[in-house]
Amino acid sequence: xxxxxxxxxPEKCGAVFRKTARQNYGPPPAxxxxxxxxxxxxxxxxxxxxxxxxxxxxxxxxxxEAARTVPRIAAGHAWRNANLPALGLNGALIWLCxxxxxxxxxxxxxxxxxxxxxxxxxxxxxxxxxxxAQRPTGARAIKGAIWTVALVMLLCVWNFGLKxxxxxxxxxxxxxxxxxxxPFVLPVLGLLRTGLLLQSDLQAERLADDAPPTLxxxxxxxxxxxxxxxxxxxxxxxxxxxxxxxxxGPGLWLPAIFLVTAAxxxxxxxxxxxxGAGLHSRYRxxxxxxxxLRHFLSWLWAAPFLMAACRLLVWPGYEEGRAIxxxxxxxxxxxxxxxxxxxxxxxxxxxxxxxxxxxTAPAA
Amino acid sequence: xxxxxxxxQFEQTxxxxxxxxxxxxxxxxxxxxxxxxxxxxxxxxxAVYATLDRLEDKGLVASWLSEPSKERGGRARRYxxxxxxxxxxxxxxxxxxxxxxxxLARSWKGLAWKTQR
Numbered sequence: 001x002x003x004x005x006x007x008x009x010p011e012k013c014g015a016v017f018r019k020t021a022r023q024n025y026g027p028p029p030a031x032x033x034x035x036x037x038x039x040x041x042x043x044x045x046x047x048x049x050x051x052x053x054x055x056x057x058x059x060x061x062x063x064x065e066a067a068r069t070v071p072r073i074a075a076g077h078a079w080r081n082a083n084l085p086a087l088g089l090n091g092a093l094i095w096l097c098x099x100x101x102x103x104x105x106x107x108x109x110x111x112x113x114x115x116x117x118x119x120x121x122x123x124x125x126x127x128x129x130x131x132x133a134q135r136p137t138g139a140r141a142i143k144g145a146i147w148t149v150a151l152v153m154l155l156c157v158w159n160f161g162l163k164x165x166x167x168x169x170x171x172x173x174x175x176x177x178x179x180x181x182x183p184f185v186l187p188v189l190g191l192l193r194t195g196l197l198l199q200s201d202l203q204a205e206r207l208a209d210d211a212p213p214t215l216x217x218x219x220x221x222x223x224x225x226x227x228x229x230x231x232x233x234x235x236x237x238x239x240x241x242x243x244x245x246x247x248x249g250p251g252l253w254l255p256a257i258f259l260v261t262a263a264x265x266x267x268x269x270x271x272x273x274x275x276g277a278g279l280h281s282r283y284r285x286x287x288x289x290x291x292x293l294r295h296f297l298s299w300l301w302a303a304p305f306l307m308a309a310c311r312l313l314v315w316p317g318y319e320e321g322r323a324i325x326x327x328x329x330x331x332x333x334x335x336x337x338x339x340x341x342x343x344x345x346x347x348x349x350x351x352x353x354x355x356x357x358x359x360t361a362p363a364a
Numbered sequence: 365x366x367x368x369x370x371x372x373q374f375e376q377t378x379x380x381x382x383x384x385x386x387x388x389x390x391x392x393x394x395x396x397x398x399x400x401x402x403x404x405x406x407x408x409x410x411a412v413y414a415t416l417d418r419l420e421d422k423g424l425v426a427s428w429l430s431e432p433s434k435e436r437g438g439r440a441r442r443y444x445x446x447x448x449x450x451x452x453x454x455x456x457x458x459x460x461x462x463x464x465x466x467x468l469a470r471s472w473k474g475l476a477w478k479t480q481r
Contacts, residue, residue: 027437046429048413050439051391065409072410076417278423278447285421359429 028053028062036066041077041129043288043355048073078129081285083292085264087121089257090296093303094120096253128292135204135349141197145189145338152334153182185331192335193342200346204353215358219283222354226290230265233297237262240304247308254303261300284358291351295344302340309333376457377401378415382425382444383454390430390441391416416444424450 027033037049048069056062098113136144241258245251313329316322371379381397382389395412419425426447429440446454 033437044413046440047391047442050433050436050441051395051409053437053439054392054435068408069410069413072408072414076414080417080421278420278426278449280426281420281423359427 025056025058028056029059032059032062036062036070038130039066039070039074041074042131043081044073044077074129078125081129081288081292082125083289086289086293086296087125089261089264089300090124091117091121092253092257092260093296093300096257096303097306099253124295128295131348134352135197135200135346138194138197141193141342142190144342145186145193148334148338149182149186149189152330182331182334185335189335189338192339196339196342196346200350204350207350207354215279215283219279222283222286226286227269230269234262234265237265244304247304254307257300261297280358284355287351287355287358291348294347294351298340298344298347302336305336306333309336371453371457374402374411375415375419376454378412379419379424379446379450379454382416382446383451387443389444394444419450420444422449423447424453 033049033053036052037045040048052062052065052069055065095113095117098116237258241255241262244255244258309329309332313325313332317325317327317329377398378394381394381401385393385397391409391413394416395407395409398407398412416425416427420427424447425444427442427444429442432438432440
Protein backbone atom coordinates (compact mmCIF):
# COMPACT_ATOMS: atom_id res chain seq x y z
CA UNK A 1 0.00 0.00 0.00
CA UNK A 2 2.77 2.35 1.00
CA UNK A 3 4.73 1.39 -2.12
CA UNK A 4 1.77 2.11 -4.37
CA UNK A 5 1.29 5.51 -2.74
CA UNK A 6 4.98 6.19 -3.15
CA UNK A 7 4.87 5.36 -6.84
CA UNK A 8 1.69 7.36 -7.47
CA UNK A 9 2.76 10.53 -5.68
CA PRO A 10 4.56 12.64 -8.27
CA GLU A 11 6.14 14.81 -5.60
CA LYS A 12 8.10 11.80 -4.42
CA CYS A 13 9.70 11.19 -7.78
CA GLY A 14 13.44 11.68 -7.91
CA ALA A 15 15.56 12.04 -4.82
CA VAL A 16 12.84 11.45 -2.22
CA PHE A 17 11.59 8.40 -4.09
CA ARG A 18 15.07 6.92 -4.31
CA LYS A 19 15.88 7.61 -0.66
CA THR A 20 12.66 6.10 0.67
CA ALA A 21 12.78 3.17 -1.69
CA ARG A 22 16.33 2.16 -0.71
CA GLN A 23 16.04 2.67 3.03
CA ASN A 24 14.27 -0.46 4.15
CA TYR A 25 15.29 -3.06 1.62
CA GLY A 26 18.68 -4.66 1.08
CA PRO A 27 20.08 -5.56 -2.32
CA PRO A 28 18.35 -8.29 -4.38
CA PRO A 29 19.69 -11.85 -4.04
CA ALA A 30 22.85 -12.06 -6.14
CA UNK A 31 21.71 -15.17 -8.01
CA UNK A 32 18.39 -13.61 -8.96
CA UNK A 33 20.09 -10.44 -10.12
CA UNK A 34 22.62 -12.44 -12.12
CA UNK A 35 19.85 -14.44 -13.84
CA UNK A 36 17.82 -11.35 -14.75
CA UNK A 37 20.94 -9.60 -16.05
CA UNK A 38 21.68 -12.53 -18.39
CA UNK A 39 18.20 -12.18 -19.92
CA UNK A 40 18.56 -8.49 -20.71
CA UNK A 41 20.19 -7.41 -23.99
CA UNK A 42 23.68 -5.97 -23.52
CA UNK A 43 22.92 -2.29 -24.28
CA UNK A 44 20.05 -2.18 -21.75
CA UNK A 45 21.75 -3.99 -18.87
CA UNK A 46 23.46 -1.10 -17.15
CA UNK A 47 20.46 1.20 -16.81
CA UNK A 48 17.64 -1.35 -16.43
CA UNK A 49 19.45 -3.48 -13.84
CA UNK A 50 20.17 -0.33 -11.85
CA UNK A 51 16.52 0.74 -12.07
CA UNK A 52 15.30 -2.69 -10.96
CA UNK A 53 17.67 -2.59 -8.01
CA UNK A 54 16.49 0.86 -7.08
CA UNK A 55 12.85 -0.25 -6.84
CA UNK A 56 13.65 -3.55 -5.11
CA UNK A 57 11.12 -4.48 -2.38
CA UNK A 58 11.68 -8.22 -2.09
CA UNK A 59 12.59 -11.27 -4.21
CA UNK A 60 9.04 -11.91 -5.38
CA UNK A 61 8.44 -8.27 -6.35
CA UNK A 62 11.82 -8.25 -8.15
CA UNK A 63 10.93 -11.39 -10.08
CA UNK A 64 7.49 -10.05 -11.09
CA GLU A 65 8.97 -6.70 -12.09
CA ALA A 66 11.65 -8.43 -14.17
CA ALA A 67 9.06 -10.69 -15.84
CA ARG A 68 7.03 -7.63 -16.84
CA THR A 69 10.08 -5.69 -18.01
CA VAL A 70 12.57 -8.00 -19.68
CA PRO A 71 10.46 -9.49 -22.53
CA ARG A 72 9.40 -6.05 -23.81
CA ILE A 73 12.96 -4.78 -23.75
CA ALA A 74 14.36 -7.90 -25.41
CA ALA A 75 11.74 -7.85 -28.18
CA GLY A 76 12.25 -4.13 -28.73
CA HIS A 77 16.03 -4.47 -28.99
CA ALA A 78 15.79 -7.47 -31.31
CA TRP A 79 13.50 -5.59 -33.66
CA ARG A 80 15.23 -2.21 -33.57
CA ASN A 81 18.82 -3.33 -33.88
CA ALA A 82 18.59 -6.32 -36.19
CA ASN A 83 20.43 -5.85 -39.46
CA LEU A 84 18.06 -7.99 -41.52
CA PRO A 85 20.08 -7.96 -44.77
CA ALA A 86 23.21 -9.03 -42.87
CA LEU A 87 21.26 -11.80 -41.11
CA GLY A 88 19.83 -12.93 -44.48
CA LEU A 89 23.29 -13.06 -46.03
CA ASN A 90 24.54 -14.95 -42.98
CA GLY A 91 21.71 -17.42 -43.53
CA ALA A 92 22.76 -17.87 -47.15
CA LEU A 93 26.31 -18.59 -46.02
CA ILE A 94 25.16 -21.16 -43.44
CA TRP A 95 22.95 -22.77 -46.09
CA LEU A 96 25.91 -22.94 -48.46
CA CYS A 97 28.17 -24.63 -45.89
CA UNK A 98 25.52 -27.19 -44.96
CA UNK A 99 24.61 -27.82 -48.60
CA UNK A 100 28.31 -28.47 -49.24
CA UNK A 101 28.22 -31.20 -46.60
CA UNK A 102 25.05 -32.53 -48.25
CA UNK A 103 26.86 -32.84 -51.59
CA UNK A 104 29.57 -34.84 -49.85
CA UNK A 105 26.97 -37.39 -48.86
CA UNK A 106 26.73 -36.62 -45.15
CA UNK A 107 23.04 -37.44 -45.21
CA UNK A 108 21.56 -33.98 -44.56
CA UNK A 109 18.20 -33.52 -46.24
CA UNK A 110 17.02 -30.17 -47.64
CA UNK A 111 14.50 -29.83 -44.79
CA UNK A 112 17.21 -30.45 -42.19
CA UNK A 113 19.43 -27.87 -43.87
CA UNK A 114 16.57 -25.34 -43.90
CA UNK A 115 15.86 -25.90 -40.20
CA UNK A 116 19.54 -25.76 -39.32
CA UNK A 117 19.90 -22.51 -41.28
CA UNK A 118 16.94 -20.94 -39.47
CA UNK A 119 18.35 -22.12 -36.14
CA UNK A 120 21.71 -20.63 -37.12
CA UNK A 121 20.14 -17.27 -37.98
CA UNK A 122 18.21 -17.25 -34.68
CA UNK A 123 21.39 -18.13 -32.79
CA UNK A 124 23.29 -15.33 -34.53
CA UNK A 125 20.56 -12.82 -33.69
CA UNK A 126 20.73 -13.92 -30.04
CA UNK A 127 24.52 -13.76 -29.97
CA UNK A 128 24.42 -10.25 -31.40
CA UNK A 129 21.84 -9.24 -28.82
CA UNK A 130 23.41 -10.82 -25.75
CA UNK A 131 27.07 -11.21 -26.72
CA UNK A 132 29.60 -9.11 -24.87
CA ALA A 133 31.77 -7.70 -27.66
CA GLN A 134 34.81 -6.59 -25.70
CA ARG A 135 38.31 -6.48 -27.08
CA PRO A 136 40.31 -9.01 -25.06
CA THR A 137 43.52 -8.18 -23.23
CA GLY A 138 46.75 -9.61 -24.66
CA ALA A 139 46.88 -12.39 -22.05
CA ARG A 140 43.27 -13.36 -22.68
CA ALA A 141 43.82 -13.41 -26.44
CA ILE A 142 46.82 -15.76 -26.13
CA LYS A 143 44.86 -17.95 -23.70
CA GLY A 144 42.11 -18.08 -26.32
CA ALA A 145 44.60 -19.43 -28.88
CA ILE A 146 45.87 -22.04 -26.41
CA TRP A 147 42.35 -23.16 -25.52
CA THR A 148 41.33 -23.41 -29.18
CA VAL A 149 44.27 -25.64 -30.05
CA ALA A 150 43.83 -27.72 -26.88
CA LEU A 151 40.16 -28.27 -27.66
CA VAL A 152 40.87 -29.34 -31.23
CA MET A 153 43.59 -31.73 -30.02
CA LEU A 154 41.16 -33.21 -27.54
CA LEU A 155 38.64 -33.71 -30.32
CA CYS A 156 41.35 -35.38 -32.44
CA VAL A 157 42.22 -37.78 -29.62
CA TRP A 158 38.55 -38.59 -29.10
CA ASN A 159 38.00 -39.09 -32.84
CA PHE A 160 41.05 -41.35 -33.22
CA GLY A 161 39.97 -43.35 -30.21
CA LEU A 162 36.66 -44.10 -31.83
CA LYS A 163 38.30 -44.87 -35.14
CA UNK A 164 40.71 -47.40 -33.64
CA UNK A 165 37.91 -49.09 -31.81
CA UNK A 166 36.06 -49.47 -35.10
CA UNK A 167 38.93 -50.39 -37.40
CA UNK A 168 41.06 -52.23 -34.91
CA UNK A 169 44.14 -50.06 -35.60
CA UNK A 170 45.52 -48.38 -38.71
CA UNK A 171 48.74 -46.55 -39.49
CA UNK A 172 49.15 -45.02 -36.06
CA UNK A 173 52.10 -42.78 -36.99
CA UNK A 174 50.25 -41.13 -39.84
CA UNK A 175 47.19 -40.47 -37.73
CA UNK A 176 49.39 -39.18 -34.94
CA UNK A 177 50.83 -36.67 -37.43
CA UNK A 178 47.63 -34.70 -37.22
CA UNK A 179 47.99 -34.32 -33.48
CA UNK A 180 51.64 -33.34 -33.90
CA UNK A 181 50.90 -30.57 -36.38
CA UNK A 182 48.51 -28.72 -34.08
CA PRO A 183 51.06 -27.57 -31.45
CA PHE A 184 53.03 -25.96 -34.29
CA VAL A 185 49.94 -23.98 -35.23
CA LEU A 186 49.76 -22.47 -31.75
CA PRO A 187 52.65 -19.96 -32.02
CA VAL A 188 51.40 -18.87 -35.44
CA LEU A 189 47.93 -18.26 -34.02
CA GLY A 190 49.35 -16.44 -30.99
CA LEU A 191 51.50 -14.24 -33.21
CA LEU A 192 48.68 -13.36 -35.58
CA ARG A 193 46.30 -12.69 -32.68
CA THR A 194 48.82 -10.38 -31.04
CA GLY A 195 49.26 -8.57 -34.37
CA LEU A 196 45.50 -8.04 -34.60
CA LEU A 197 45.42 -6.81 -31.02
CA LEU A 198 48.21 -4.30 -31.59
CA GLN A 199 46.61 -3.09 -34.78
CA SER A 200 43.27 -2.45 -33.03
CA ASP A 201 45.04 -0.73 -30.12
CA LEU A 202 46.70 1.61 -32.59
CA GLN A 203 43.38 2.21 -34.33
CA ALA A 204 41.65 2.95 -31.00
CA GLU A 205 44.42 5.38 -30.03
CA ARG A 206 44.21 7.11 -33.41
CA LEU A 207 40.45 7.41 -33.07
CA ALA A 208 40.78 8.90 -29.58
CA ASP A 209 43.52 11.33 -30.66
CA ASP A 210 41.75 12.50 -33.82
CA ALA A 211 38.28 12.60 -32.23
CA PRO A 212 36.35 15.47 -33.87
CA PRO A 213 35.13 18.18 -31.49
CA THR A 214 31.40 17.67 -32.05
CA LEU A 215 29.13 14.68 -32.47
CA UNK A 216 28.06 15.90 -35.91
CA UNK A 217 31.70 15.95 -37.07
CA UNK A 218 32.36 12.53 -35.57
CA UNK A 219 29.28 11.12 -37.25
CA UNK A 220 30.26 12.67 -40.58
CA UNK A 221 33.77 11.22 -40.28
CA UNK A 222 32.30 7.81 -39.41
CA UNK A 223 30.00 7.87 -42.45
CA UNK A 224 32.86 8.93 -44.71
CA UNK A 225 35.03 6.08 -43.40
CA UNK A 226 32.16 3.59 -43.84
CA UNK A 227 31.60 4.76 -47.42
CA UNK A 228 35.30 4.45 -48.21
CA UNK A 229 35.56 0.95 -46.71
CA UNK A 230 32.30 -0.14 -48.38
CA UNK A 231 33.59 1.04 -51.77
CA UNK A 232 36.91 -0.78 -51.43
CA UNK A 233 35.31 -3.91 -50.00
CA UNK A 234 32.61 -4.14 -52.68
CA UNK A 235 35.30 -3.86 -55.40
CA UNK A 236 37.28 -6.60 -53.63
CA UNK A 237 34.15 -8.76 -53.37
CA UNK A 238 33.43 -8.42 -57.10
CA UNK A 239 37.05 -9.32 -57.90
CA UNK A 240 36.84 -12.20 -55.42
CA UNK A 241 33.64 -13.50 -57.05
CA UNK A 242 35.49 -13.73 -60.39
CA UNK A 243 38.48 -15.53 -58.86
CA UNK A 244 36.56 -17.84 -56.52
CA UNK A 245 35.99 -20.81 -58.88
CA UNK A 246 39.76 -21.37 -59.00
CA UNK A 247 39.87 -21.67 -55.21
CA UNK A 248 36.59 -23.26 -54.22
CA GLY A 249 35.51 -25.24 -57.27
CA PRO A 250 32.84 -24.71 -59.90
CA GLY A 251 29.90 -23.93 -57.55
CA LEU A 252 28.13 -20.62 -58.13
CA TRP A 253 26.61 -20.10 -54.68
CA LEU A 254 29.57 -18.41 -53.02
CA PRO A 255 30.33 -16.06 -55.95
CA ALA A 256 26.61 -15.18 -55.93
CA ILE A 257 26.74 -14.32 -52.21
CA PHE A 258 29.88 -12.24 -52.85
CA LEU A 259 28.11 -10.30 -55.61
CA VAL A 260 24.91 -9.77 -53.58
CA THR A 261 27.03 -8.54 -50.64
CA ALA A 262 28.94 -6.17 -52.94
CA ALA A 263 25.64 -4.80 -54.25
CA UNK A 264 24.36 -4.41 -50.68
CA UNK A 265 27.47 -2.50 -49.62
CA UNK A 266 27.14 -0.18 -52.61
CA UNK A 267 23.48 0.50 -51.81
CA UNK A 268 24.53 1.29 -48.23
CA UNK A 269 26.70 4.05 -49.67
CA UNK A 270 23.71 5.55 -51.46
CA UNK A 271 20.97 5.12 -48.83
CA UNK A 272 21.59 5.86 -45.17
CA UNK A 273 18.87 4.39 -42.93
CA UNK A 274 16.88 6.42 -40.42
CA UNK A 275 17.47 9.88 -41.86
CA GLY A 276 14.56 11.31 -39.84
CA ALA A 277 15.82 10.10 -36.45
CA GLY A 278 17.87 12.12 -33.97
CA LEU A 279 21.61 12.14 -34.57
CA HIS A 280 22.45 10.37 -31.31
CA SER A 281 19.97 7.59 -31.96
CA ARG A 282 20.84 7.31 -35.67
CA TYR A 283 24.56 7.10 -34.96
CA ARG A 284 24.00 4.45 -32.26
CA UNK A 285 21.87 2.34 -34.58
CA UNK A 286 24.36 2.71 -37.44
CA UNK A 287 27.15 1.50 -35.13
CA UNK A 288 25.09 -1.50 -34.08
CA UNK A 289 24.08 -2.51 -37.61
CA UNK A 290 27.68 -1.96 -38.74
CA UNK A 291 28.81 -4.38 -36.03
CA UNK A 292 26.44 -7.06 -37.37
CA LEU A 293 27.57 -6.44 -40.94
CA ARG A 294 31.24 -6.73 -39.98
CA HIS A 295 30.49 -10.00 -38.21
CA PHE A 296 29.05 -11.39 -41.42
CA LEU A 297 31.88 -10.00 -43.58
CA SER A 298 34.56 -11.56 -41.34
CA TRP A 299 33.07 -14.98 -41.98
CA LEU A 300 32.32 -14.28 -45.64
CA TRP A 301 36.00 -13.55 -46.29
CA ALA A 302 36.94 -16.70 -44.38
CA ALA A 303 34.47 -18.90 -46.31
CA PRO A 304 36.47 -19.35 -49.57
CA PHE A 305 39.59 -20.29 -47.61
CA LEU A 306 37.64 -22.78 -45.50
CA MET A 307 36.14 -24.28 -48.65
CA ALA A 308 39.56 -24.42 -50.31
CA ALA A 309 41.04 -26.16 -47.26
CA CYS A 310 38.24 -28.72 -47.42
CA ARG A 311 38.38 -29.15 -51.19
CA LEU A 312 42.15 -29.27 -51.64
CA LEU A 313 43.33 -30.91 -48.40
CA VAL A 314 40.74 -32.55 -46.16
CA TRP A 315 38.52 -34.40 -48.66
CA PRO A 316 41.42 -35.68 -50.86
CA GLY A 317 43.21 -36.69 -47.66
CA TYR A 318 40.24 -38.77 -46.54
CA GLU A 319 39.66 -40.25 -49.98
CA GLU A 320 43.30 -41.15 -50.59
CA GLY A 321 43.96 -42.15 -46.98
CA ARG A 322 46.75 -39.56 -46.61
CA ALA A 323 46.62 -38.38 -43.02
CA ILE A 324 49.15 -35.61 -43.59
CA UNK A 325 46.74 -33.85 -45.94
CA UNK A 326 43.93 -34.19 -43.40
CA UNK A 327 46.28 -32.85 -40.72
CA UNK A 328 47.28 -29.82 -42.79
CA UNK A 329 43.68 -29.14 -43.83
CA UNK A 330 42.38 -29.42 -40.27
CA UNK A 331 45.10 -27.11 -38.97
CA UNK A 332 44.27 -24.61 -41.72
CA UNK A 333 40.57 -24.75 -40.84
CA UNK A 334 41.27 -24.22 -37.14
CA UNK A 335 43.56 -21.27 -37.92
CA UNK A 336 41.12 -19.64 -40.37
CA UNK A 337 38.18 -19.96 -37.96
CA UNK A 338 40.27 -18.63 -35.08
CA UNK A 339 41.46 -15.63 -37.10
CA UNK A 340 37.98 -14.83 -38.47
CA UNK A 341 36.63 -14.91 -34.92
CA UNK A 342 39.52 -12.79 -33.66
CA UNK A 343 39.11 -10.18 -36.43
CA UNK A 344 35.38 -10.05 -35.71
CA UNK A 345 35.85 -9.60 -31.96
CA UNK A 346 38.44 -6.82 -32.46
CA UNK A 347 36.13 -4.95 -34.83
CA UNK A 348 33.09 -5.47 -32.60
CA UNK A 349 35.12 -4.31 -29.58
CA UNK A 350 36.16 -1.10 -31.34
CA UNK A 351 32.57 -0.37 -32.34
CA UNK A 352 31.41 -1.08 -28.78
CA UNK A 353 33.97 1.36 -27.41
CA UNK A 354 32.52 4.00 -29.73
CA UNK A 355 29.02 3.13 -28.53
CA UNK A 356 30.12 3.43 -24.91
CA UNK A 357 31.65 6.87 -25.59
CA UNK A 358 28.42 7.91 -27.26
CA UNK A 359 26.38 6.77 -24.25
CA THR A 360 28.39 8.57 -21.62
CA ALA A 361 28.33 11.95 -23.37
CA PRO A 362 25.08 13.93 -23.05
CA ALA A 363 23.55 14.68 -26.45
CA ALA A 364 24.55 18.11 -27.73
CA UNK B 365 3.56 9.39 -46.03
CA UNK B 366 2.80 9.20 -42.28
CA UNK B 367 4.35 11.89 -40.11
CA UNK B 368 6.87 10.08 -37.93
CA UNK B 369 6.46 12.71 -35.20
CA UNK B 370 2.76 11.93 -34.85
CA UNK B 371 2.44 10.69 -31.28
CA UNK B 372 0.35 7.87 -29.87
CA GLN B 373 -1.44 8.43 -26.57
CA PHE B 374 1.09 6.53 -24.52
CA GLU B 375 3.97 8.30 -26.25
CA GLN B 376 2.39 11.62 -25.30
CA THR B 377 2.19 10.48 -21.67
CA UNK B 378 5.83 9.40 -21.60
CA UNK B 379 6.99 12.60 -23.28
CA UNK B 380 4.96 14.65 -20.81
CA UNK B 381 6.62 12.71 -17.97
CA UNK B 382 10.10 13.41 -19.37
CA UNK B 383 9.25 17.08 -19.79
CA UNK B 384 7.84 17.48 -16.29
CA UNK B 385 10.74 15.70 -14.59
CA UNK B 386 13.34 17.93 -16.22
CA UNK B 387 16.87 16.97 -15.14
CA UNK B 388 15.69 14.06 -12.99
CA UNK B 389 14.15 12.05 -15.82
CA UNK B 390 15.43 8.46 -15.79
CA UNK B 391 13.77 5.03 -15.86
CA UNK B 392 12.46 4.87 -12.28
CA UNK B 393 11.16 8.43 -12.06
CA UNK B 394 9.69 8.41 -15.56
CA UNK B 395 7.80 5.19 -14.78
CA UNK B 396 6.50 6.64 -11.51
CA UNK B 397 5.32 9.79 -13.28
CA UNK B 398 3.73 7.81 -16.14
CA UNK B 399 1.87 5.65 -13.58
CA UNK B 400 0.57 8.86 -12.02
CA UNK B 401 -0.47 10.35 -15.36
CA UNK B 402 -2.11 7.14 -16.60
CA UNK B 403 -4.07 6.32 -13.40
CA UNK B 404 -6.21 4.27 -12.99
CA UNK B 405 -4.66 2.27 -15.85
CA UNK B 406 -1.60 0.27 -14.75
CA UNK B 407 1.62 0.66 -16.70
CA UNK B 408 4.52 -1.79 -16.77
CA UNK B 409 8.10 -0.66 -16.63
CA UNK B 410 8.82 -2.59 -19.84
CA ALA B 411 6.24 -0.57 -21.75
CA VAL B 412 7.87 2.66 -20.60
CA TYR B 413 11.36 1.51 -21.65
CA ALA B 414 10.09 0.33 -25.04
CA THR B 415 8.36 3.67 -25.62
CA LEU B 416 11.43 5.63 -24.55
CA ASP B 417 13.50 3.64 -27.05
CA ARG B 418 10.98 4.36 -29.77
CA LEU B 419 10.90 8.07 -28.94
CA GLU B 420 14.69 8.12 -29.05
CA ASP B 421 14.64 6.43 -32.45
CA LYS B 422 12.31 9.16 -33.66
CA GLY B 423 14.72 11.76 -32.35
CA LEU B 424 12.18 13.18 -29.88
CA VAL B 425 14.27 12.46 -26.78
CA ALA B 426 17.99 12.01 -26.21
CA SER B 427 19.62 9.82 -23.58
CA TRP B 428 22.97 9.36 -21.91
CA LEU B 429 24.44 7.36 -19.04
CA SER B 430 25.35 9.02 -15.75
CA GLU B 431 28.20 8.08 -13.44
CA PRO B 432 27.64 4.73 -11.68
CA SER B 433 26.20 5.03 -8.18
CA LYS B 434 26.55 2.80 -5.11
CA GLU B 435 22.82 2.61 -4.37
CA ARG B 436 22.29 1.02 -7.78
CA GLY B 437 24.98 -1.61 -7.27
CA GLY B 438 27.60 0.39 -9.17
CA ARG B 439 25.39 0.90 -12.20
CA ALA B 440 24.69 4.07 -14.12
CA ARG B 441 21.35 5.74 -14.75
CA ARG B 442 20.15 6.44 -18.27
CA TYR B 443 18.87 9.99 -18.21
CA UNK B 444 16.47 11.32 -20.82
CA UNK B 445 15.97 14.80 -22.12
CA UNK B 446 13.38 16.10 -24.53
CA UNK B 447 14.65 17.35 -27.87
CA UNK B 448 13.22 20.35 -29.71
CA UNK B 449 11.38 18.06 -32.13
CA UNK B 450 9.85 16.27 -29.12
CA UNK B 451 8.63 19.54 -27.69
CA UNK B 452 7.13 20.46 -31.05
CA UNK B 453 5.39 17.09 -31.35
CA UNK B 454 4.01 17.37 -27.81
CA UNK B 455 2.70 20.88 -28.54
CA UNK B 456 0.92 19.57 -31.64
CA UNK B 457 -0.64 16.78 -29.56
CA UNK B 458 -1.73 19.24 -26.88
CA UNK B 459 -3.33 21.46 -29.54
CA UNK B 460 -5.20 18.48 -30.97
CA UNK B 461 -6.39 17.52 -27.46
CA UNK B 462 -7.51 21.09 -26.86
CA UNK B 463 -9.50 21.11 -30.12
CA UNK B 464 -11.14 17.85 -29.09
CA UNK B 465 -11.95 19.25 -25.66
CA UNK B 466 -13.43 22.44 -27.14
CA UNK B 467 -15.59 20.47 -29.54
CA LEU B 468 -16.92 18.28 -26.74
CA ALA B 469 -17.46 21.28 -24.48
CA ARG B 470 -19.54 23.00 -27.20
CA SER B 471 -21.56 19.84 -27.91
CA TRP B 472 -22.23 19.00 -24.29
CA LYS B 473 -22.71 22.62 -23.18
CA GLY B 474 -20.32 23.23 -20.37
CA LEU B 475 -18.20 20.10 -20.15
CA ALA B 476 -16.15 20.04 -16.99
CA TRP B 477 -14.42 17.36 -15.00
CA LYS B 478 -12.87 17.29 -11.61
CA THR B 479 -9.22 16.34 -11.45
CA GLN B 480 -8.61 13.81 -8.72
CA ARG B 481 -5.55 14.39 -6.57
